[in-house]
Amino acid sequence: MHDAAAPSRNFIQEIIDHDLETNRWGGRVHTRFPPEPNGYLHIGHAKSICLNYGLASQFKGLFNLRFDDTNPEKEEEEYVKSIIYDVGWLGAKWDDRLVFASDYFEKMYEFAVELIKKGKAYVCDLTPEQMSQYRGTATRPGRPSPNRDRGVDENLDLLARMRAGEFPDGSRTLRAKIDLASPNFNLRDPVMYRILHAEHHHARDKWCIYPMYDWAHGFEDSIEGITHSICTLEFENHRPLYDWFINVVNEGRTADGSGPWGKKIHHPQQIEFARLELTHTVMSKRKLLELVKGNHVKGWDDPRMPTISGLRRRGYTPESIRAFCADIGVAKFNSVIEIVRLENAIRDELNKTAPRRMAVLRPLKVVITNYPEGQTDQLDAVNNPEDASMGSRKVPFSRELYIERDDFREEPPKGYHRLAPGREIRFRWAFFIKCESFVKDPATGEVTELHCTYDPATRGGDAPDGRKVKATIHWVSAAHAIDAEVRLYDHLFSVPRPEDVADGVDYKTNLNANSLEVLPAAKLEPGLAGSSAGTRIQFERHGYFSVDPDSSAQRLVFNRTVSLRDTWAKVEKANAPK
RNA sequence: UGGGGAUUAGUGUAAUGGUAGCACAACUGACUCUGGAUCAGUUAGUCGGGGUUCGAGUCCCUGAUCCCCAGCCA
Numbered sequence: 128m129h130d131a132a133a134p135s136r137n138f139i140q141e142i143i144d145h146d147l148e149t150n151r152w153g154g155r156v157h158t159r160f161p162p163e164p165n166g167y168l169h170i171g172h173a174k175s176i177c178l179n180y181g182l183a184s185q186f187k188g189l190f191n192l193r194f195d196d197t198n199p200e201k202e203e204e205e206y207v208k209s210i211i212y213d214v215g216w217l218g219a220k221w222d223d224r225l226v227f228a229s230d231y232f233e234k235m236y237e238f239a240v241e242l243i244k245k246g247k248a249y250v251c252d253l254t255p256e257q258m259s260q261y262r263g264t265a266t267r268p269g270r271p272s273p274n275r276d277r278g279v280d281e282n283l284d285l286l287a288r289m290r291a292g293e294f295p296d297g298s299r300t301l302r303a304k305i306d307l308a309s310p311n312f313n314l315r316d317p318v319m320y321r322i323l324h325a326e327h328h329h330a331r332d333k334w335c336i337y338p339m340y341d342w343a344h345g346f347e348d349s350i351e352g353i354t355h356s357i358c359t360l361e362f363e364n365h366r367p368l369y370d371w372f373i374n375v376v377n378e379g380r381t382a383d384g385s386g387p388w389g390k391k392i393h394h395p396q397q398i399e400f401a402r403l404e405l406t407h408t409v410m411s412k413r414k415l416l417e418l419v420k421g422n423h424v425k426g427w428d429d430p431r432m433p434t435i436s437g438l439r440r441r442g443y444t445p446e447s448i449r450a451f452c453a454d455i456g457v458a459k460f461n462s463v464i465e466i467v468r469l470e471n472a473i474r475d476e477l478n479k480t481a482p483r484r485m486a487v488l489r490p491l492k493v494v495i496t497n498y499p500e501g502q503t504d505q506l507d508a509v510n511n512p513e514d515a516s517m518g519s520r521k522v523p524f525s526r527e528l529y530i531e532r533d534d535f536r537e538e539p540p541k542g543y544h545r546l547a548p549g550r551e552i553r554f555r556w557a558f559f560i561k562c563e564s565f566v567k568d569p570a571t572g573e574v575t576e577l578h579c580t581y582d583p584a585t586r587g588g589d590a591p592d593g594r595k596v597k598a599t600i601h602w603v604s605a606a607h608a609i610d611a612e613v614r615l616y617d618h619l620f621s622v623p624r625p626e627d628v629a630d631g632v633d634y635k636t637n638l639n640a641n642s643l644e645v646l647p648a649a650k651l652e653p654g655l656a657g658s659s660a661g662t663r664i665q666f667e668r669h670g671y672f673s674v675d676p677d678s679s680a681q682r683l684v685f686n687r688t689v690s691l692r693d694t695w696a697k698v699e700k701a702n703a704p705k
Numbered sequence: 706u707g708g709g710g711a712u713u714a715g716u717g718u719a720a721u722g723g724u725a726g727c728a729c730a731a732c733u734g735a736c737u738c739u740g741g742a743u744c745a746g747u748u749a750g751u752c753g754g755g756g757u758u759c760g761a762g763u764c765c766c767u768g769a770u771c772c773c774c775a776g777c778c779a
Binding site: 163198200253321322362454457459468542545556589668693697 | 730742
């Protein structure tokens with residue numbers, strides 16, 4: 128309907144377009160990512176980071192990394208460090224704007240005093256249980272606290288003494304005086320401060336009263352001059368409260384600062400979007416923590432985890448995660464993205480960038496009976512057919528080799544193109560090879576060795592007589608191969624929506640028992656020796672792999688990032704008897 | 706059952722009163738020294754019911770379904 132070449136914009140970009148046209152913020156765009164340091168970041172946070180940082184860079188604005196650290200009981204320095212690392216790794220830049228909400232506590236306290244003076248806040252002596260009872264229900268309004276009409280001076284004195292540490296945890300709160308009958312519970316005199324004699328990871332022991340998120344958050348954005356406060360859908364109900372707080376502070380304030388209350392403060396615009404959900408995994412910090420604590424995974428950075436650190440260890444690149452986030456879009460609909468979209472993102476990138484190598488994951492020995500003993504041939508192998516500039520390498524060929532067990536079938540099924548008795552196929556970059564016979568372990572019936580012949584005229588992989596083969600398989604020379612451990616990963620959960628369980632059923636029953644398969648004795652081509660942690664390689668015909676930090680000089684460990692598309696596997700699965 | 710949001714192919718996402726498009730998935734076929742990659746094609750959609758209009762995914766009315774909210778969590 129419109130210009131087909133114009134890229135479509137999401138609803139937030141359209142809001143910003145409009146704000147820029149109407150000069151709402153003087154041409155400024157300033158966003159932020161405001162994590163609470165109470166856990167590791169996951170792919171859902173990546174969506175928010177890409178959104179916020181992406182908007183700032185598209186509109187030539189600014190981006191802050193701000194810790195929303197208002198609850199010392201759940202927060203830790205370890206999380207602060209991991210978050211800073213992960214956000215930077217994803218590619219967001221905040222220059223000198225790494226900030227902590229806890230650095231604004233003094234300013235927030237001044238605002239609280241101002242609210243009391245304006246008759247808009249009071250110290251409440253109700254216990255948590257009482258407060259809950261007083262709050263009312265969806266159909267019944269709340270009742271006023273007995274302390275709701277305390278005088279300004281008494282409130283001021285009590286708040287000062289709360290701050291001074293005179294009262295025990297939980298004994299009093301500071302509450303906003305709003306509307307006990309509001310259908311929005313957030314406006315039924317919400318708590319602004321609670322007493323918490325706890326050491327804070329950033330503010331240390333400076334405070335024993337801590338602001339509630341709802342009281343603090345709007346001011347954090349206001350203080351930093353954030354223009355577009357982007358958050359997830361569940362905060363939509365809170366927006367009226369943030370607006371109320373800022374409006375009350377601005378009551379009596381003026382643009383030029385004349386008058387008793389001083390200058391008006393900035394009033395950011397909050398915009399809510401749907402958080403990311405992915406199939407075959409869970410995204411709540413609580414559940415991820417549970418998986419870690421319950422040893423269902425090996426830590427926050429287990430390659431099966433949807434955490435940024437897990438994805439990084441799995442072999443994902445920042446570019447692929449950004450591409451994924453750009454691909455899925457931004458809207459207000461609670462959608463569930465198929466996890467193949469994430470997998471496609473890394474596959475697409477690695478297809479272009481990852482060098483190809485041969486690796487036999489489940490080795491089957493092959494003897495080339497007409498190849499001289501003790502002889503070695505160095506064959507040329509292309510490093511990446513997608514990118515000629517990546518050149519080629521030499522790979523040793525000799526009389527005894529390994530191939531994939533799955534590349535031989537004693538009785539090949541219909542449509543199977545690989546090795547079988549009497550069949551000729553190609554060894555990648557090497558020769559045409561024909562299977563003449565095989566050896567079976569009489570006890571187990573397992574095929575233990577193949578006897579094959581090669582055609583010397585096909586060196587390099589093409590037959591001078593023009594004959595064709597239907598398959599090309601990978602191989603490694605037995606004498607030259609290096610050993611490695613290979614870890615194959617599958618979805619953490621075996622069903623698309625693990626949290627969709629009947630009442631009383633734990634979502635963990637949907638954990639995929641086969642999400643990790645360890646192959647202890649893979650054989651790799653020798654050039655892979657000494658690969659450093661993080662190196663990304665395509666093992667031909669298998670997938671993309673990345674060197675795990677568990678690797679040592681003696682023994683490499685590879686993680687499978689993602690498999691190649693395998694249409695034959697799909698056909699076999701479809702043909703398998705149910 | 707009070708309030709706040711949402712609903713377009715299997716999954717996402719555009720279309721801002723004027724030809725319902727794109728991506729992923731699925732399925733065909735071509736090509737191929739990775740059963741990879743690539744290329745070409747096919748299937749498939751406006752939550753229901755009314756209304757306004759020359760014309761409705763879009764506006765109005767009405768119903769349904771889903772998500773969020775009664776922490777001194779964020």
